[in-house]
Amino acid sequence: MILDPQNARKHSKRNLDAIAASLNKFGQRKPIVVHNGVVIAGNGTLEAAKLLGWTEIAVSQCPSDWDAETAKAYALADNRSAELAEWDQITLSKQLDELSDLGWSIDLLGFDKIELPDFKPEDAEQPRLDQSAPNMCPQCSFEWRVGKKGEIEPV
Numbered sequence: 001m002i003l004d005p006q007n008a009r010k011h012s013k014r015n016l017d018a019i020a021a022s023l024n025k026f027g028q029r030k031p032i033v034v035h036n037g038v039v040i041a042g043n044g045t046l047e048a049a050k051l052l053g054w055t056e057i058a059v060s061q062c063p064s065d066w067d068a069e070t071a072k073a074y075a076l077a078d079n080r081s082a083e084l085a086e087w088d089q090i091t092l093s094k095q096l097d098e099l100s101d102l103g104w105s106i107d108l109l110g111f112d113k114i115e116l117p118d119f120k121p122e123d124a125e126q127p128r129l130d131q132s133a134p135n136m137c138p139q140c141s142f143e144w145r146v147g148k149k150g151e152i153e154p155v
Helices: 012-026 043-051 068-083 089-101 120-127
Strands: 032-035 040-043 059-061 143-146 153-155
Touching: 012 153, 032 043, 032 068, 040 068, 120 153
Parallel strands: 032 059
Antiparallel strands: 032 040, 143 153
């Protein structure tokens, strides 16, 4: 089994360190994906496992009827779909603060404290927008107002 020499996704030292820390703390929880002996999903996981000195890793083989193009398409889709997700910044900050308060090192999870927005628990309780006036997203021009129960209502 070899790393994909045409892997379009590159792994920085910071990324590999985060993957290695996760593997070290939690173990491998999902297999890497292999097509004809080449890793098409999980190249970073395999690299990090090697850095840790692992000699075994869980593998999922692609279906036998997949050709090289199907494997390539899957590899790109697997990497891209994760990129398209967004963080709920308030929930993320709250969860990381809770874990930090319990003694977890958030850098083990791949986060720097500096990256996070300031969060105070009371922020989640009180609407920060004027409930009587419509609001507009500066990027997409979506208009909304905050409803009586704090929910977002389109205008």
